[in-house]
Amino acid sequence: MGVTPGPALCLSLLLLATWPDITTAKGQEVSQYSQADLQQMPGQSALDIISHVAGFQFINSNNQRGLSNAAGNILINGMVVMNKSQSLDQVLSGIAIGQISAMQVYLAGHPFNAVSQHTQVINLQLDTAAQPVNWQIAAMSHAGQQQPAALSLQSNVQWLGFLHQWQLRGEKALWQSDSDYSELTPAGQTYLTGSERYREDYNDASIGVVSAKTVAGAQWQFSSQLMQQRQKEHYLQYWSEAGQHDSGQLYNRNKLHQLELGLDWQQQRDSGWVWQSNALFRREQRAHQAVNGGAASGQPYIQKKRSTEQALKISASEPSLAWQPEVGLELSYNRLSANTDNGQSGYSSVNEIRAEPYLAGKVRLAAQWQLYSRLTAEQSRLQSHSAERYQSSNFYIKPLLKLSHHGADGLNSTYTAQVKVEQLDFNDFMPSQDAYYDRQQSGNAQLKPEHIVELRYEASYDAANSWTANAQLHWQKIRDTHEYVQFADASWGIANAGSSTVTGADVKLNLDTGWLSDDSELIAEYEFRHARYADPLTGHRGLSWMPRHVVEVEFRQTAVGYAWGLVLNLAERETAFYPGEVYHEQRLEAVQLYLEYALPNGIKLELEVDDLFGRKRRYQRDVYASDRSGALAYRYFSQEKNGTSLQLTLSGAF
Secondary structure, eight states, X not given: OOOOOOTTOOOOSOOOOOTTOXXXXXXXXXXXXXXXXXXHSSOSBHHHHHTTSTTOOOOOOXXXXXXXXXXXXXXXXXXXOOOSSSOHHHHHHTSBGGGEEEEEEESSOOOOGGGTTOSXXXXXXXXXXXXXOEEEEEEEEETTEXXXXXXXXXXXXXXXXEEEEEEEEEEEXXXXXXXXXXXXXXXXXXXXXXXXXXXXXXXXXXXXXXXXXXXXXXXXXXXEEEEEEEEEEEEEEEEEETTEEEEEEEEEXXXXXXXXXXXXXXXXOTTXXXXXXXXXXXXXXXXEEEEESOTTSSOOEEEEEEEEEEEEEEEEEOTTSTTOOEEEEEEEEEEEEEEEESSXXXXXXXXXXXXXXXXXXXXXXXXXXXXXXXXXXXEEEEEEESSSEEEEEEEEEEEEEEEEEEOTTXXXXXXXXXXXXXXXXXXXXXXXXXXXXXXXXXXOTTOOOOEEEEEEEEEEEEETTTEEEEEEEEEEEEESOEEEEEOTTSOEEEEEOOOEEEEEEEEEEEEEOTTTSTTEEEEEEEEEEEEEEEETTTEEEOOTTOOSEEEEEEEEEEETTEEEEEEEEOOEEEEEEETTEEEEEEEOXXXXXEEEEEOGGGOEEEEEEESTTOEEEEEEEEEESSSTTSOEEEEEEEEEEEOOEEEEEEEEEO
């Protein structure tokens, strides 16, 4: 999904060389790709290019409030991408390859303090010269229906001394599936059977402009974005119970309107200190409506939300000193309010003021060893209002130590110890309803953030270009774990529910398979998570919505004028533990095929086939009489099937 690049696209202070040159600056090993190298790689966007970097493990951004630690491990012109409207992979998919003049790849030991939490980093250098308009148009076919899928225009323009990077984009998506379901008694006897037809229509439109200029040695950048999203869901159900037949419908409508403004400033003084300031303003409105039984019947569930985010970060660093000091301060204000109507109206809100000063430094201990340390203090004040008012003030100290070793034998290792405080999801403070499964959460106005102690080991190894491996192992001790609990008034929602531990591993292997087929490669990725939480109802178990195993295997081949690949996603399973229910969701194996051809006049054609052989999903609900400590009331099974979808994309420039 392509989108407008966000408010951190600044002109770079970094000078790039050409690939395959390997240079070392202050001990950082960097691979450099020129624009010619990038044009030879398959794909149409920056995201496609990054997926072809052997040994690199892409880390997506998150939607955390504020400007610290919310970024992934991709930089643009040496700056963090702080677009809150879309995730990092969406931003990258909206940047055409023709816009990228060069790329730096750091598999270990990068010099960017702004992403010190990541070991591997890629820096994309965008072309600052005025260029033709890059265009992309796509159409899709799914469930026997054909429709436009995307239209995008983007370019750079010099005007009034500013370089303006602009993008217009519209997107449509269609999803349709069929399900068979049944409900069983605790003894295993089926008393209800049914079928369901599901359809989802999604529309997204955005316009964004990023304007940059250098004035008196300082780099200024202003960004703005308008976005609108609409989603419609329709469930049509038929069921039979005790010889009686009936039907029903459910409608869901979601709308989003968002405005985002950003300001970035950076300057290097004669003293050697680099000063940087970032500011962000975001306002959005959301509307959700759910109706059971059709638009003219049933009591609708209506909720309207308004949110505002304002953040300012000021930092200074001195990279020429031996310990490369950095000092900074972030201030932020965030507010979310909701009006909910489900037969009776209700108002709820939450706002937070937060200050985060920090001090960091990096020092080389030996020729191959480097230590990075950071000490962050967080002071926050939170106020919430629902049935009653609640106010809290919290102070946290968050240390980070990262020891890196860059081996001459191709093995790079990083050892990390840190204390993290996860940001609160303001939506957990608000009431919500899942109309499909008739789940109504009351919201919790007294949530505290999760407090995490983490140990992590990361390693990357390059075996003389025949294979590359990257691995991450981590252990976490979580205090004030967020889980679903039942409150004293019999309502339920997310709450702080004791302690838990999580052990995890992420492994990525790139294997050169030229012995099998010329210019081919096999990529395998595996994620493992094991959580242990002391559930007061059922004893030790995993955490809700945490899959235990995730496996993806891809084979691709690149040749002159074309490329193709096959992707296999193995089955994965997630479980959620509600007070009165245990819910299982399993997605079975899926296969994706993609092909890309270079056409005359610089035009590229890409064909993507999702769910090549169809795909199935299985759902199971174990519903209890009161909570999970009581007797089983009934069991629900459902198997969803969807067909193949095809998308054809053309891209070029004029």
